[in-house]
Amino acid sequence: MNPKLRLVKQRHRCEHCLFRRFFLSAGLNCDEIDQAGQTTTTNIGPYRPGEYLYHAGEQCNALYVVHAGTVKTEMVTFDGDLHVSGFYLTGELFGADGINKRNFVADAVAVENTWVCELTFDNWEKLAMDYPGLQGQLISELGRVIAHKELEALSNHYHLLEHRLMSFLSDLLNRIKERQGQQSNEIELAMTKTDIARYLGATPESISRALSKLEKSGYIKNTKRKIYILKDQSCLDAVI
Amino acid sequence: MNPKLRLVKQRHRCEHCLFRRFFLSAGLNCDEIDQAGQTTTTNIGPYRPGEYLYHAGEQCNALYVVHAGTVKTEMVTFDGDLHVSGFYLTGELFGADGINKRNFVADAVAVENTWVCELTFDNWEKLAMDYPGLQGQLISELGRVIAHKELEALSNHYHLLEHRLMSFLSDLLNRIKERQGQQSNEIELAMTKTDIARYLGATPESISRALSKLEKSGYIKNTKRKIYILKDQSCLDAVI
DNA sequence: CGATCCATTGAAGCCACTCAAGCCCGGTGG
């Protein structure tokens, strides 16, 4: 990641940005937030689809939030298969796997045209000295990540691929709604279905069949780039 | 969890306790550590095998570390299957899934006779005010948990159960060695093989068969309560 | 010493994978 080549002027505020929420919760007022954002965070992009933000093993010096677009993190299994470990939407934190050992566990790749917001650990520590509440905000967010991964692991153990897929789609929709703050049943897929397959530990063929089954059962409507959720996930147990 | 009924006098220091490492890293000297430990942490136990430490959904007011014994966390899938989301050995942090929303995502159950060390968020915040380095320690530890879960998810997608099982055993051995600080190839299993099955998303029958295969291939020696690792996990790709 | 749970082994069925082919669509170049 080379900021010098890619630095773009921040045109609009990071409305949904996690860092902004941190600052708000820590008690900063609007002016302070603007100042803190401009002096401590760096906006990087655009990354083109398929472009790497960083590679596994590289040094990690910062926290990252998706400013616009979508990021996936992926790793290669010992037998050469590609595994997508997560998708990250606008406003979401990613790269937290690098915090402990200061280098990344997974690659990060842009799924679509993407900008990210970088906040170096150095700047974070300076901010944290001025605003002690910030550390607690980060701890809380990391706890959220852990809880989410726990639930992710749970649904990864559903026997039928249809169920894992439905659970993934529901989670995606929830995160979209959380960001937009409005009801919607539409998921605009930034990632390919092959990527979804790699995330769920399945083949594209199986995903295709599972989507067909879910559609036939009336749970979703499946188009090329969009998926509509027609029933709540709580109806899942009725899926046969 | 009722401290009043269960509070036992702390007989020996928490040598391997995560909290102790936090205090050390934050720059406390031995006297301060002893004082901080005695005034802010509570030692609870013994929990008997199968006994619940807390249930999913209950309020979470503290950080927990295994003082002695083994803890498993588990959740029930929508179709009634039990899923073990993690095993926690002496000295390891658990319950971090409750930090964000202040209530637990998974149940915590004692696997063997177990004592745990409790540090309430209230006490944590008091400590953090006196020793600012502590917050960073916790952030780092949560980052470690996230990185571990990422790698866990990776190996959960290995195609063959033998590989997932071998990966689990290697991870377990690494954690044991990390605590003991000595080389060893022996894993004393606190959990049943049925629990391992529930952790790996498999049936006890499949685990039994996978263990047999790994033993025939010379990777492990399998006894009732102990497993010996005979080859490094890096040889995994040779498993057929 | 019976009861219970765990572990193991065998036989049959099912789901997802593999291999293969065809379709759709966007991009490229003649």
Place this chain on the structure above:
DNA sequence: CCACCGGGCTTGAGTGGCTTCAATGGATCG
């Protein structure tokens, strides 16, 4: 403009690994 190409998506048949169902042996505990 159109032919060509390539990647992603879909559908079909056959294989393989894990599950299910069933039965037995062994260990622990009241």
